[in-house]
Amino acid sequence: MATPRARYNWDHAAPDQTNEYPSERVNTPLGADKFEKEAVPPLPRPEALLPDPYGWNSWLRERGVALLLDNTNEMSGMITAPTKGYGLRQGASTAGQYSIENDIDWERLAGVRGLSTHAVIVGRYGIPASRMFGDNLNPSQEIYGGGGNVVVHLVYAYAEETMAKGRFDAAAGRMSFLSDFSSNPLYCNFMNNSFCGNPKASSDNTTHASYPDANWALRLRGRPSPHTYLQVGVYFSQSQSIYGVQQYRTGFKFNGADIDGEAIPVELGWEPVFAHGTLPGHYKLGYARDTADHKDTYYDGNGNPFALTGLPARTVHGSWSAWALADQMVYHHPGGAPEAGITLIGTAYFNNEQTQTRGQQYSFGMLDRGFWGSRPQDAFGINFSYVRVSGKLTKTERLYAMQGLAIPNGSLLPQTYGAVIEAMYQIHVFRGITFAPDFQYYFNPGAQIGLRNQAMLGFKSHIELF
Numbered sequence: 001m002a003t004p005r006a007r008y009n010w011d012h013a014a015p016d017q018t019n020e021y022p023s024e025r026v027n028t029p030l031g032a033d034k035f036e037k038e039a040v041p042p043l044p045r046p047e048a049l050l051p052d053p054y055g056w057n058s059w060l061r062e063r064g065v066a067l068l069l070d071n072t073n074e075m076s077g078m079i080t081a082p083t084k085g086y087g088l089r090q091g092a093s094t095a096g097q098y099s100i101e102n103d104i105d106w107e108r109l110a111g112v113r114g115l116s117t118h119a120v121i122v123g124r125y126g127i128p129a130s131r132m133f134g135d136n137l138n139p140s141q142e143i144y145g146g147g148g149n150v151v152v153h154l155v156y157a158y159a160e161e162t163m164a165k166g167r168f169d170a171a172a173g174r175m176s177f178l179s180d181f182s183s184n185p186l187y188c189n190f191m192n193n194s195f196c197g198n199p200k201a202s203s204d205n206t207t208h209a210s211y212p213d214a215n216w217a218l219r220l221r222g223r224p225s226p227h228t229y230l231q232v233g234v235y236f237s238q239s240q241s242i243y244g245v246q247q248y249r250t251g252f253k254f255n256g257a258d259i260d261g262e263a264i265p266v267e268l269g270w271e272p273v274f275a276h277g278t279l280p281g282h283y284k285l286g287y288a289r290d291t292a293d294h295k296d297t298y299y300d301g302n303g304n305p306f307a308l309t310g311l312p313a314r315t316v317h318g319s320w321s322a323w324a325l326a327d328q329m330v331y332h333h334p335g336g337a338p339e340a341g342i343t344l345i346g347t348a349y350f351n352n353e354q355t356q357t358r359g360q361q362y363s364f365g366m367l368d369r370g371f372w373g374s375r376p377q378d379a380f381g382i383n384f385s386y387v388r389v390s391g392k393l394t395k396t397e398r399l400y401a402m403q404g405l406a407i408p409n410g411s412l413l414p415q416t417y418g419a420v421i422e423a424m425y426q427i428h429v430f431r432g433i434t435f436a437p438d439f440q441y442y443f444n445p446g447a448q449i450g451l452r453n454q455a456m457l458g459f460k461s462h463i464e465l466f
Helices: 018-026 053-062 106-110 129-133 185-189 391-402
Strands: 065-078 092-105 115-126 153-163 168-175 215-225 228-237 261-270 279-300 313-332 341-351 358-369 379-389 417-430 433-443 454-464
Touching (some): 053 065, 065 129, 092 129, 279 391, 379 391
Antiparallel strands (some): 065 454, 092 115, 115 153, 153 168, 215 228, 228 261, 279 313, 313 341, 341 358, 358 379, 417 433
16 A cells, blocks of 8 residues: 655645645645555544544545545734724734535545545634725735535535556546645745735635635646646636625535636646655646636726726636746755755746736745754745736726726725735644734835835734644
């Protein structure tokens, strides 16, 4: 039988959210997973507080069944007072999620070669504190929303067939677009939603289903060489309803009555490992096109600014996005674990400004794990994100402001550009438990020049129970 590898060894990240497993697998070079006689990749096995209570975990895993339960909690509070005159207030808030994941290796359980299934359910609570000072672009706590405000919310449930020892992989079912495309488990070492779990610009287009929501989908992945992959998907979008209460509240509404198009992403990845296997990296280029209807950010149906005419925005059929993601370990701490080292992280994301809020997003950061010999699993990270709002949307908002009208999307001022910098220190408290004090600083909150820059202090905790 195959022996599960230590989770995140090849992603040089901390054992973090259970739900990062899909993006972890696409970030693993062919050959890093030891398939041996099996065709199914090893089931996830993160470090846990209760790794094998009463022996049931080992009993299940010997039969190809993995159960994971975790909790993530994020708290953040404002250090400086918000801008006066807009009804904003100073305060703090907490957001969190409990999550249970089930992965089944059907080759072990029932002899079906190459088949595995994956399902996650969550419950979420709380809101991000950044709303208190007028930001609606970069939530200070990513682990909020999209969960329906219910006890049980289905995130995804899909089947996966792996062939030729990982050289070809197909998945189908209820799947989140952004769990496989433009994703990286390194991002969720951070707390701000501009980084975790994907570059925030990626979810502007609602045909790109974002965790914890999913669509019916098919995804194919091929690996022409051990360190390259090409993947493509078809996601049947529900762009007008996926984040509405009726559709997404529990995640168990499977009918396709409101499918309104398809999103088709393509991503090419290169996963080199330099310096005799000590410096792993991941480089991704991607493009997505969809066929759903979107609202124009500037023109009405007659080709005039709808902010002046009062007519509805015209309908644009289809949209696009493109991205480039990279991370590279540049220094490995001598004698340390495979994930011990300094890793640089960078992102560039581009959206169709005719249909989406963020025209561009750029980020650059660094993560250093294992730099302290006596605490090899601790990590320090810093990340910076810059967002430029669609120029067409900026013009629309300025027209509303010139007329003394409220800006429709909830902004207080016309949006142009903004930035966030985050620094964290991740403390490995105990087996399966991390606690990360966190500092964030907002430049032009919500990309609104005129709102006071804001400093925030908080923490992110994570417990992997089993």
